[in-house]
Each structure stands twice: as structure tokens, then as C-alpha cells.
Amino acid sequence: MNISRIGGVAAIAIVGAIALSSCAANEAPAGDSSSDAKTYSGTLNGIGSSAQGQAEITWGTGFQTANPDATVNYDPQGSGAGRTSFISGAADFAGSDAALKDEELSQTFAGCAADTKGIDLPVYISPIAIAYNVDGLKDLKLDAATIAGIFKGTITKWNDDAIASQNDGADLPDADIRVVHRSDDSGTTQNFTEYLAANAADVWDAAPSQTYPYTIGDAAKGTSGVADTTSQTANSITYIDESGAGDLSIAQLKVGDNYVKLTAEGASEVVANSPIADGREDNDLAIAIDRTYTSEKAYPLLLVSYMIVCQEYADADKAELVKGYASYVASEEGQKAAAEQAGSAPLSSDLAKKVADAIASIK
Amino acid sequence: MSAPTEAPPSAPDRAPAAEPAKRVVRIGDRIFSGSTVFAGSLILVVLAAVAIFLIVQSGPAFTANADEVPGPSEDFWSYVGPLVFGTVWAAFLALVLATPMAIGIALFISHYAPRKLAQGLGYVIDLLAAVPSVVFGLWGVLTLARFVQPFYQWLGDNLGWIPLFSGIVSGSGKTILTGAIVLAVMVLPIMTAVCREVFLQAPRLHEEAALALGATRSEMIRMAVLPFARSGIVSAIMLGLGRALGETLAIAMVLSPALVISPQLLTSQNPNTIAANIALQFAEATGKGVNILIATGLILFIITFVVNFVARAIVARRAAFSGAN
Numbered sequence: 219m220n221i222s223r224i225g226g227v228a229a230i231a232i233v234g235a236i237a238l239s240s241c242a243a244n245e246a247p248a249g250d251s252s253s254d255a256k257t258y259s260g261t262l263n264g265i266g267s268s269a270q271g272q273a274e275i276t277w278g279t280g281f282q283t284a285n286p287d288a289t290v291n292y293d294p295q296g297s298g299a300g301r302t303s304f305i306s307g308a309a310d311f312a313g314s315d316a317a318l319k320d321e322e323l324s325q326t327f328a329g330c331a332a333d334t335k336g337i338d339l340p341v342y343i344s345p346i347a348i349a350y351n352v353d354g355l356k357d358l359k360l361d362a363a364t365i366a367g368i369f370k371g372t373i374t375k376w377n378d379d380a381i382a383s384q385n386d387g388a389d390l391p392d393a394d395i396r397v398v399h400r401s402d403d404s405g406t407t408q409n410f411t412e413y414l415a416a417n418a419a420d421v422w423d424a425a426p427s428q429t430y431p432y433t434i435g436d437a438a439k440g441t442s443g444v445a446d447t448t449s450q451t452a453n454s455i456t457y458i459d460e461s462g463a464g465d466l467s468i469a470q471l472k473v474g475d476n477y478v479k480l481t482a483e484g485a486s487e488v489v490a491n492s493p494i495a496d497g498r499e500d501n502d503l504a505i506a507i508d509r510t511y512t513s514e515k516a517y518p519l520l521l522v523s524y525m526i527v528c529q530e531y532a533d534a535d536k537a538e539l540v541k542g543y544a545s546y547v548a549s550e551e552g553q554k555a556a557a558e559q560a561g562s563a564p565l566s567s568d569l570a571k572k573v574a575d576a577i578a579s580i581k
Numbered sequence: 582m583s584a585p586t587e588a589p590p591s592a593p594d595r596a597p598a599a600e601p602a603k604r605v606v607r608i609g610d611r612i613f614s615g616s617t618v619f620a621g622s623l624i625l626v627v628l629a630a631v632a633i634f635l636i637v638q639s640g641p642a643f644t645a646n647a648d649e650v651p652g653p654s655e656d657f658w659s660y661v662g663p664l665v666f667g668t669v670w671a672a673f674l675a676l677v678l679a680t681p682m683a684i685g686i687a688l689f690i691s692h693y694a695p696r697k698l699a700q701g702l703g704y705v706i707d708l709l710a711a712v713p714s715v716v717f718g719l720w721g722v723l724t725l726a727r728f729v730q731p732f733y734q735w736l737g738d739n740l741g742w743i744p745l746f747s748g749i750v751s752g753s754g755k756t757i758l759t760g761a762i763v764l765a766v767m768v769l770p771i772m773t774a775v776c777r778e779v780f781l782q783a784p785r786l787h788e789e790a791a792l793a794l795g796a797t798r799s800e801m802i803r804m805a806v807l808p809f810a811r812s813g814i815v816s817a818i819m820l821g822l823g824r825a826l827g828e829t830l831a832i833a834m835v836l837s838p839a840l841v842i843s844p845q846l847l848t849s850q851n852p853n854t855i856a857a858n859i860a861l862q863f864a865e866a867t868g869k870g871v872n873i874l875i876a877t878g879l880i881l882f883i884i885t886f887v888v889n890f891v892a893r894a895i896v897a898r899r900a901a902f903s904g905a906n
Contacts, residue, residue, distance in 0.1 A: 268864075296864025302871075321868060396752045396849075401838050403651065403865035428865055429651040436753050436837040436849040439861060443722070443834070450727060451752040 258542040259287030260535060266292075266300025266313030268440070269405060269459055270342050270523050272560035274313060280555050281546045290543060297405055297523075304329070304336060304526055310536060311544075312336075312526040315405020316428075317495065317504030329536075330528035331581070337502040339573050341547050342523035342556065343563040345485040346410055349466035350455040351448050352376060352391060359384045361472035362417035368395055368455060369414070370421060371434040376453060384472070396454035397435030398447050403428040406441070409507075409521040410457045416509035417518075459521065461561030471519060474512030482563035484517030490566035491516075501529060501576040503569075520563070530581040541580050548573040632882070639876030641869055649869040651862065652840050661877050666842045667852030668881065671757055671832065672825035674846075675764035680818055683769055687776035692802060703777065710770035718834035721763040722755065726835065729762070730754030733847045748848035755837040757851040763831050768821035775820060779813025780806055812896050819892030826885055832857035855881040 258281075264274065271294035278290040295303075297314040304312035307328030317338040327336055348365060350358060355376075360368075364380045367373035373380050377390040400407050407428050414422040424431035436454070438447040441462035448456045448466055460468070460480060470477040478484060488511050495504040509518045525544060531537035546552045553564040565573065647655050654660035686706065690699045730753065737750035787805040796804060807814075838853035838861070853861075855877045866874055 298865040298867040298870070299863070302867060319867070394749070398753075401833075401836075401853075402861040405865070424653075427651070429862075431653060433839045433841055433850050436751060436755060437839060438753075438755070438837065439834055446722070447753045447755065447837075454752065 256542075257287065258285040258539050260539045261289045261291070262310050262536075262539050262543055263308075264290065264292040264300075264311045264313060264525075265295050265303040265309040266311075266526075267297045267315045267405065267523050268294040269315055269344060269521065270294070270313040270560075272461065273342050273556040273562055276555045276559040277543070277547050277552055280552060281543050284546070285542070288539065288542070298403075301526065310527075311540060313342075313523060314338075314526055315521060315523045316408065317502075317524055318526060327528060329532060331530040331532050334528060334530040335499065335502075336526045337499060337529050337576060337580075338504045338524040338526055339544060339548065339576055340489070340503055340505055340522050340565070340569065341525045341544075341553075341573065342560075343482075343485050343489050343565065344521045344523065344561070345460045345480050345482065345517055345563060346406060346413075346519045346521055347458055347460045347463045347466075347480055348455065348469040348471065348519070349445075349448060349458050349463045350469060351451065351466055352393075352453050352455075354389050355391075356388075356467060358388065358467065358469040359472065359477045360469050362414060363421050365471075366414045366418035366421035369397055369399070369434070369457070370432055371397070372421070391453065393453040396451050398444055398451065398454050398456035399430045399435060399437055400444060401430075401437035401439050404440075405521055405523065406457065406459055410519070412507070413509050413519045457519075459561075471517060473516055473518060476514065478515060478517055480517055481515060482557060482561075484515040485520040485563040486566050487511075487513060488516050488518045488520060489522060489563075490569055494572075499529065501579050503572060503576055527580060529579070534581075537581055541577055544577045544580070545574065548577060635875060635879040635882055639872055639879045642873040642876035645869050645873055650873060651870060654840065657873060657876060660840070660873065661855075661880055663840050663842045663852045664855045664858050664877055665880060665884070667757070667838075668826055668854040668856070668884065670844065670852060671761055671764060671836075671854050672822055674757065674761035675768060675825045676818060676821055678761060679765035679768050679772055679821060680814075682765070683772035683776050683817065683821070684814065686769075686773045687780055688802060688806075690773075690777050691780035692798070692806070703774075706770050706773050708770075709766070710774075714767065714828060714831045715834075717763050717767055718831035721759060721831060721835035725762065726754035726759050728754075729759060733758070737847050745844060745846050748843075748845040750847045751837065751849040753837065753849070755835060756847050756849070757836060758846040760832050760836045760851070763835055764825045764828055767828060767831065768824050771824060772817040772821040775817035776810070776814060779810040779817075783809045816892065816896050819888065819895070822888055822892075823885060826854075826881070826888065827856055828854075829856040829860045833860045855884075 271292070274292035274294070278292060281290055282288055292313065297316060300309065300312035301314050301318065301322060303309040305322060305325055305327055310329065318336055323335055327334065330336065348360060360381070361384060364373065364384065367380060374395055375392065376395055377392050382390055405428065407430050408426060411422070411424065411426040411431065415426050430437065436447055436451065438444045441459050444456050444458050445462050445464055445466065448454045448458070449464070468480050470479050488508065489505060491511050492505050492508040495506045498504055504524070505522050507518070507520070507522060511518055525547060527540050527544060528537070531540065548565065548570055550570070553570070556562045557564050642657050645657050650657060650660050652660065690702055694702060730751070733754060733756065734750050736746045740746045783806040787809070788801055791801040791805045832854050836851055836853060836857060837849045838858070839850035841850050841852055843850065843852060859874050859878060862870070863874055
């Protein structure tokens with residue numbers, strides 16, 4: 219080994235060191251953090267819902283900017299994997315499209331203090347769009363029974379009477395409806411089927427589930443796969459997290475007697491008017507979404523995703539850090555950042571206060 | 582994995598028959614033989630550990646009731662049935678497509694191409710084996726599926742009376758045929774490499790004798806090369822089958838799956854493969870759902886085992902009269 223080769227190795231090492239240290243570029247110095255002077259430090263590991271993925275990145279960046287010594291890692295493996303990892307203590311918090319189930323609450327939570335359980339904090343509300351790709355068709359209007367018929371396969375043509383009667387003057391093609399749905403189990407499918415089961419039970423006879431219940435149409439993996447398949451397939455229709463709908467047209471939903479456009483406020487309003495699920499701990503804010511709530515704007519086809527944390531952590535430092543992070547996530551600032559970056563609907567002020575109280579109770 | 586190569590019997594049998602007058606035991610020999618024994622037994626331990634994990638974890642799945650099994654299935658067996666069919670069907674289709682290609686490429690490299698071109702082509706084929714399956718998956722779903730869709734439409738319109746091409750043609754092109762094409766491309770390198778090696782070992786004298794008797798080059802290949810290489814081709818197919826059965830990500834991305842047993846090639850409702858189904862559902866699985874997925878993994882493990890045993894049996898039987906030994 220000669221001198222120049224040593225020099226080469228050294229150069230690589232130096233370049234590597236510079237490159238790696240610049241990883242923290244998103245953690246701009248705190249400088250004048252205005253509100254509370256308290257800063258957090260330590261590392262927080264979260265695992266869970268991929269629907270929350272973009273929002274978690276936004277929150278992590280925002281939190282780390284305010285607290286340069288803190289690191290938040292989020293691994294979007296899926297809600298089920300997130301809850302399992304959280305219960306086993308492998309993750310400090312979980313992101314989940316479903317609240318903890320009863321059988322999960324009866325298990326021992328390894329990361330929490332003895333005899334304490336996890337609690338669900340609703341932090342991410344995402345409207346689900348009925349998106350379609352039909353040339354020249356704009357402002358499609360559908361009621362729940364028609365949507366159920368389309369996605370069950372009993373309505374097979376775009377110019378079917380059931381659709382035409384709701385869309386006077388629309389240019390409906392005489393073409394087969396190509397249904398696109400998720401091939402992987404997902405919280406989006408769960409919430410979509412819950413909505414149909416609640417609003418069109420006589421058509422949609424399958425129980426709500428995260429697996430698509432009928433053998434029909436195309437299946438694609440993940441939100442991006444569904445969006446891609448729909449935009450590539452003529453005369454197709456799908457259900458999709460609104461943030462992933464991209465250029466697809468979005469149908470209006472019949473709620474009560476009116477057709478409602480998908481709006482973030484409409485989704486927030488439904489969640490704000492839904493009760494907290496019964497039979498849970500005081501600070502467990504699992505929401506029993508009222509799928510039949512009606513108002514002028516209400517949009518009840520939505521998904522609520524939770525941040526699942528311990529009521530009491532075994533490690534007090536961890537509890538401090540989780541409190542700090544969760545407070546930021548549920549804050550107006552955090553919710554606004556997620557709305558901009560991930561297209562979610564912000565929490566209503568009422569619910570945000572309940573979440574803040576629950577966070578304050580974490581020990 | 583356990584490739585059906587002809588593994589030598591374990592080390593002690595290899596001791597020379599004639600006893601030397603005096604044995605000199607060197608420390609280096611001891612360490613060397615010890616480490617090979619360790620490596621040899623480690624693979625058995627790992628295999629046993631995987632088998633035990635699968636059996637223990639899948640236990641609860643076999644008694645799961647209709648509520649616990651995902652989708653409309655009644656019990657575990659009606660859930661896994663379509664998946665077993667899909668796994669075998671997709672692998673079979675891939676081999677039907679890949680085998681003639683592999684033999685053709687290998688023959689071109691071994692007997693037709695100029696030496697320089699043959700070498701270059703060999704490298705290119707080997708490079709295909711280095712491409713990660715997620716890349717094949719992306720290519721399959723973003724490019725291939727769209728490209729073949731009009732052909733599928735044509736097949737469905739004109740040859741729809743053939744059961745294979747019946748049904749409503751998929752609008753996205755994400756069918757099991759597309760999946761099989763992607764799989765075929767993925768298994769091509771290993772199959773081509775094995776075929777090429779076997780063809781190159783065809784006895785020179787046989788080939789020259791055939792040519793001397795007035796055979797054309799293609800007749801020579803049929804008379805002297807292919808019969809000699811038959812067992813090698815079978816083992817190439819089995820190696821390809823092993824890879825096709827276990828391929829996960831490419832299928833998970835390309836296929837539009839449904840829980841059906843259907844041989845139709847062009848519709849949107851395709852039987853899924855076990856490996857792809859695990860990849861798709863594991864992230865959201867909890868409780869017994871995890872056990873059920875692991876149990877499907879156990880079934881795949883058994884299928885792969887059976888395939889390997891059959892492959893070894895075929896190769897062993899053929900080897901006796903192929904002239905390869």
C-alpha cells in the first residue's frame with residue numbers, strides 16, 4: 219500500500235464524514251424558539267401506519283427543528299405491525315389506522331409501566347375519495363347504495379340507471395365499470411367498508427374488514443399502486459386516501475339529502491361530532507366514527523389514524539419525550555403542517571383539547 | 582437453497598481405502614476438517630430451526646374459524662387452496678415460457694455464436710440475475726403490463742373461446758400472464774447458465790461423429806447434444822422452478838390478486854401466490870392472522886421441499902443412462 223492509496227482512503231473517509239454529518243440538515247438550530255423554552259432530547263422510535271407516513275415525516279422534521287437534540291424515527295411498516303411492535307416494546311409509539319383492539323388491550327405492554335396499557339390518540343384524519351377515471355366526466359354524484367352496487371359488482375355499466383338518475387345531463391359512456399381496489403389489507407379498505415355497511419347495508423352485505431370482501435375488478439398494492447392502476451385504466455373507479463388521488467376526478471357523496479364535495483373541514487366536522495368509543499380508559503380516545511352524521515358539509519367517508527402511546531412509561535425520560543412529541547403533533551402548528559404536506563384534515567379545536575388533556579396525563 | 586447438485590457424500594467416507602503406514606495429524610488439518618463439519622451441521626440446524634418455527638407458529642391457524650380467516654374463506658384450507666394453486670400455476674406458466682428461451686439461448690452460446698459474442702452474451706445473461714426483484718416488479722407493473730394490455734385485448738376478442746383466454750380482459754394488463762412473463766425473465770439467467778454448461782460438456786467425439794455421418798448442425802445437436810444434456814436441462818428447469826415458487830415482490834407488485842382458483846390468463850381476478858400474499862398482508866396482520874400467514878409459509882416450505890425431492894429423483898434416474906457419468 220503506497221502513500222497515494224492511503225490518501226485516497228483518507229479522502230473517502232473525510233467525504234463520508236461530511237456527507238453523513240449533513241444528514242442532520244433538517245434540524246436547523248433552534249435559535250429563538252418562541253413559546254416554551256423547554257427543549258427535548260433523546261431518540262423516539264415509532265412504527266406503524268403507512269397512511270400516516272408522510273405526516274410523520276413532516277412532524278418529525280418539525281419537532282427536530284425545534285429540538286435539535288431529539289430524533290424521531292418512524293418506520294411505516296403497517297398498522298398491525300406497529301401495534302404488535304408497540305405491545306412488545308420494540309417501538310416507543312405506534313401509528314395505527316385502527317384503535318387498539320380488546321384482545322390487544324388484555325395483553326402486557328412491555329414498554330409501559332407495570333399494569334398500565336396503551337392509549338389511542340386520534341392525530342390524523344384523512345378523507346377517503348371515490349376517485350374515477352372516465353374521459354370527459356366531471357362532477358360525478360353518487361349515493362352510498364350506488365357506490366356499494368358498483369364496488370360489489372351489481373352495477374356494471376357507467377350508464378346504468380342508478381348512476382344516470384343521479385347525474386342529469388352528464389355524459390356517461392356505455393362502458394364497463396372497472397373497479398380498482400387494494401390488494402393488501404389496509405385501514406382504507408376497513409373504513410370504506412365500514413361506511414358502506416353503515417349507509418347501504420341492504421346492498422353491501424359483507425362485514426367491514428381490512429380485506430376487500432368481493433371478487434371483482436383489479437387489485438393493486440398500496441395507495442400509489444391503486445392510483446397508478448386507476449389512472450392507467452380507462453373507465454375505472456376506486457376508493458383512495460384523498461392525498462393520493464392526484465389528478466383523478468373525485469365524486470361527490472350523497473349525505474342526507476345533499477351531494478357533498480370532499481373537504482377537509484367536512485371530514486373534521488364528522489369526527490368532531492362522533493362519540494368516543496365506550497368501555498375504554500378515560501384517556502383512550504378511540505373514536506366511534508358516526509358514519510351517518512349529516513350536515514351541509516359533513517363528509518363521513520374518512521379514516522382516523524391514531525398515535526398509540528403508553529399511559530405510563532417504564533422509563534420517565536421516554537415519557538417526557540413522547541409527551542413533547544405528541545403535544546407538537548396534536549398542536550395547531552403540527553396539524554397545519556400535516557394538512558399542508560400530507561393532505562390530512564386538521565383536528566377540530568374541541569377534539570384537539572381532549573387530545574392535549576390526554577397527552578398531559580402521560581407519565 | 583438446496584440445489585439439486587450432486588453433493589459428495591460426507592467427509593469420512595472419502596478417506597482413502599488403503600490405510601497408510603502411519604498417520605500424521607496436523608493441527609491445520611484438524612481445524613480445517615472441524616470447520617467444514619461445523620459449516621455442514623450449521624445448515625441442518627438452520628433448516629431445522631426454520632421448520633420448527635413454522636410448525637410452532639402455524640399451529641393455531643389450522644383451527645381458525647371463519648371469523649379469523651381473512652376474506653370470505655370458511656377455514657384455513659379454503660384460504661390456502663387458491664394460494665397453492667396460484668403458486669404452482671404461476672411457476673408452471675413461467676417455466677413454459679422460460680424453458681424454450683433458455684435452451685435456445687444456451688445452444689446459441691454453446692454451438693452457434695462466434696466465441697467473442699458468446700462470451701459477451703453469457704455475461705449479459707448473468708447480469709440479469711443480479712437485478713433485484715423489486716426492479717423487475719416496477720418494470721412489470723409500470724411498463725410491461727401497459728405494453729401487453731392491447732395484445733391481451735386482441736387475444737380475448739379473437740380467441741376468447743379458448744378457456745385460457747376467456748373472461749373479461751383486464752383493463753390494466755396486471756394479469757397472471759404478465760406475472761409469469763416477469764417470472765420467466767427472472768428465472769432465465771440460472772436456467773441458461775446451467776443449460777450452457779451442460780451443452781458445452783457434450784462429448785466432442787459424438788458431435789464430430791454425427792457431423793462425419795453427414796448430419797447438419799441442427800441434426801447433430803438433436804442427435805448428440807440434447808440427449809446427452811437431458812438430465813442437465815431437467816435440473817435447470819427445477820432450479821428455475823425453485824426460484825419461481827418463492828419469488829415474492831415482483832408478483833406482489835405486478836399481479837392483481839383475488840381469492841380464486843381460475844386458469845384464465847387475461848382477467849383481473851388472478852390466483853395469488855403464497856409468497857406474494859404473505860408480503861401483501863403481513864404488515865396489517867394481527868393475532869391469528871399472523872399465524873395463518875405463517876401457516877401458508879409452511880405449506881410453501883413443504884411444496885418447495887417436494888419439488889426439490891422430485892427434481893433429485895428425476896436427475897438421479899436420468900443420470901444412469903444419459904452418458905453424463
